[in-house]
Amino acid sequence: GESVGLHLPTLSVQEGDNSIINCAYSNSASDYFIWYKQESGKGPQFIIDIRSNMDKRQGQRVTVLLNKTVKHLSLQIAATQPGDSAVYFCAEIRHSSASKIIFGSGTRLSIRP
Amino acid sequence: DAGVIQSPRHEVTEMGQEVTLRCKPISGHDYLFWYRQTMMRGLELLIYFNNNVPIDDSGMPEDRFSAKMPNASFSTLKIQPSEPRDSAVYFCASSLDRREETQYFGPGTRLLVL
Numbered sequence: 163g164e165s166v167g168l169h170l171p172t173l174s175v176q177e178g179d180n181s182i183i184n185c186a187y188s189n190s191a192s193d194y195f196i197w198y199k200q201e202s203g204k205g206p207q208f209i210i211d212i213r214s215n216m217d218k219r220q221g222q223r224v225t226v227l228l229n230k231t232v233k234h235l236s237l238q239i240a241a242t243q244p245g246d247s248a249v250y251f252c253a254e255i256r257h258s259s260a261s262k263i264i265f266g267s268g269t270r271l272s273i274r275p
Numbered sequence: 276d277a278g279v280i281q282s283p284r285h286e287v288t289e290m291g292q293e294v295t296l297r298c299k300p301i302s303g304h305d306y307l308f309w310y311r312q313t314m315m316r317g318l319e320l321l322i323y324f325n326n327n328v329p330i331d332d333s334g335m336p337e338d339r340f341s342a343k344m345p346n347a348s349f350s351t352l353k354i355q356p357s358e359p360r361d362s363a364v365y366f367c368a369s370s371l372d373r374r375e376e377t378q379y380f381g382p383g384t385r386l387l388v389l
Contacts, residue, residue, distance in 0.1 A: 170314070205279070205366050205380025206318065251317070265318035 170249065172270040181239040183269045184250035190233060192254035192264075197226055197237045200268070201248045207270075209237070239271075247273050279381035287387045296384045299348055301371030308378060309339040309342055310366040311351050318366075324350065325373070357388045359379050 175181045194216040197208035212219045212226045212235075219226050225238040235252050236245065253270035280299040282370050288294055300307045309322040327344045335342070339358070344354040345349040354361055368378040 172299045201380065205368070205378065205383055208378070253318075263320055 168262075170268055170270050171204070172272055174272045174274060175241060175242050176274050177244060179242055181216040181237075181242045181246070181271055183237045183271065185235040185237075185266045185269075187233050187235055187252065188264065189254060189256055190230075191257045195226070195228060196253045196255070197224075197235075197247075198251055198253060198265075199205050199248045200251070201245055206251070213250040242271075242273055244273050244275070247271055279364075279367055279369050279379055281381040281384050283384060285385045285387075287389065288307045288357055289389050290357045290358055293319055293353065294386060294388070296352040296367075296386070298350045298352070298367030298381060299347050300350070300362075300367070302348065304369035304371050304372045304379075306373055307344060307350050307377075308368040308370075309350070310368065310380075310381070311363045312362045312366060321352070335389065339367075354386075357386075359388045360389050364388055 173181060173183060194211065196207045196211045199209050201207045210219060210221045210224050210226050212228050214230060217228050223240045237250060239246055248275045249268045249270050252266045253263050254262045278313045282297045286294060293312055305326050306323060309321040309369040310318055311321055321334040322342045322343045323330055327347060339356060341352055342350065342352045350367065352355055352365060364383045366380050366383045369379040370379065
């Protein structure tokens with residue numbers, strides 16, 4: 163099924179601290195996951211991806227963790243900076259099914275100075 | 276490269292009017308995607324093209340919506356007649372291949388149907 167966002171959850175983090183944003187995905191058959199960042203007035207921007215045969219992937223200041231048992235995805239941002247303020251959402255894809263992409267509803271990350 | 280270009284950036288129209296949204300993909304990209312974003316439903320894929328040919332339009336909500344790609348550098352999404360529930364931000368994205376991680380999104384068109 164698809165997630166529906168009635169209220170956008172907000173995470174407030176002190177500048178310099180680490181941020182952890184969570185996402186529950188819906189389809190156990192999904193085999194590919196992406197985290198996107200969307201700044202105000204802009205389109206989504208790819209951050210990092212992970213395939214279902216992995217449980218962790220690291221990028222520059224970001225780490226994605228995948229727990230297939232509970233269908234949970236998380237994005238960790240190290241040393242959060244003001245420029246990290248945005249809405250973050252995950253997306254799941256099942257490549258065997260015409261690659262239909264389903265986006266989560268998103269979490270707003272707010273940085274306190 | 277200027278990235279994906281969309282026009283208009285904002286559109287306000289009355290119910291029943293025809294709305295046309297435009298997109299210029301990044302030069303050389305073979306795939307073009309149209310998305311709709313609302314607070315209630317989040318980001319939804321409407322349709323995508325490969326080499327100007329529509330491949331999957333299963334996300335198009337109803338017959339009032341149509342999309343065309345007459346050439347590699349231009350695509351339109353048309354709503355006729357428009358309804359208030361069509362109010363949303365419409366994004367166009369393009370990519371060199373089908374992989375989702377290589378999609379580049381435009382700035383979006385914010386549509387308000389009164």
